[in-house]
Amino acid sequence: MSFNLRKDSKGVVVVxxxxxxxxxxxxxxxxxxxxxxxxxxxxxxxxxxxxGYIDSSGLGVLVSxxxxxxxxxxxxxxxxxxEDLQTLFELTKLDTLFSILKTPEEAVxxx
Amino acid sequence: xxxxxxxxIVRRRGRDGQPLEFSLAVPSDLACVxxxxxxxxxxxxxxxxxxxxxxxxxxxxxxxxxxNAITYGSRLDPAKAVxxxxxxxxxxxxxxxxxxxxxxxxxxVPDPTVPDNLxxxxxxxxxxxxxxxxxxxxxxxxNVICLTLRAG
Numbered sequence: 001m002s003f004n005l006r007k008d009s010k011g012v013v014v015v016x017x018x019x020x021x022x023x024x025x026x027x028x029x030x031x032x033x034x035x036x037x038x039x040x041x042x043x044x045x046x047x048x049x050x051x052g053y054i055d056s057s058g059l060g061v062l063v064s065x066x067x068x069x070x071x072x073x074x075x076x077x078x079x080x081x082x083e084d085l086q087t088l089f090e091l092t093k094l095d096t097l098f099s100i101l102k103t104p105e106e107a108v109x110x111x
Numbered sequence: 112x113x114x115x116x117x118x119x120i121v122r123r124r125g126r127d128g129q130p131l132e133f134s135l136a137v138p139s140d141l142a143c144v145x146x147x148x149x150x151x152x153x154x155x156x157x158x159x160x161x162x163x164x165x166x167x168x169x170x171x172x173x174x175x176x177x178x179n180a181i182t183y184g185s186r187l188d189p190a191k192a193v194x195x196x197x198x199x200x201x202x203x204x205x206x207x208x209x210x211x212x213x214x215x216x217x218x219x220v221p222d223p224t225v226p227d228n229l230x231x232x233x234x235x236x237x238x239x240x241x242x243x244x245x246x247x248x249x250x251x252x253x254n255v256i257c258l259t260l261r262a263g
Contacts, residue, residue: 088171
């Protein structure tokens with residue numbers, strides 16, 4: 001399981017979550033995104049296309065990161081959620097806090 | 112303690128050798144949650160749950176139960192173990208997670224979906240867990256949570 005960061009030509013940082021985003025690895029994701037934010041990046045997409053499951057700690061870190069990115073004048077978008085993960089965001093009503101796009105390409109293009 | 116310290120104890124096996132009842136002690140270290148979840152899910156792979164529910168519902172719900180037990184029950188003390196006991200039948204997978212804490216009142220946990228709580232980082236675990244399994248019960252003290260996922 002790992003997090004892969006890449007910056008596209010528009011300057012959008014796309015973070016791929018491989019495996020799971022849970023209590024044991026959320027700090028790693030948080031630190032990587034905060035480092036990129038400190039480095040000047042403002043636009044972020046988290047790509048869950050290769051993610052099996054996300055627990056509430058993972059959801060919490062997304063809430064926290066979104067807030068910090070917005071405070072810096074940026075935005076965080078989510079993409080690639082499978083049906084179960086989409087349902088997770090809907091039942092927690094976090095779909096109302098995030099822009100959720102179908103694919104990372106769509107999320108990048110929407111900036 | 113390293114996640115590799117996890118040891119499964121099989122208490123009962125089926126005719127073809129698959130584990131029907133097993134347990135493990137998980138050190139109260141949040142870094143162990145992922146490995147403990149994978150260990151349990153792997154042992155349940157021949158059970159009554161669909162691949163999808165095994166991959167998502169069981170894993171997420173167990174991660175929530177372990178995180179709560181380690182954080183609030185053991186108060187992150189690695190010397191204290193959280194005990195997981197799993198029973199696999201034709202009808203269901205039943206998982207008990209027991210911590211050494213004083214327990215809590217599940218009815219007192221706030222709804223994380225009300226507008227005031229929505230922007231908070233924490234407080235969704237029990238809510239998520241309740242939606243992913245068919246039945247959640249607690250012992251009277253509140254330090255054992257029992258998750259039931261029925262076949263399908």
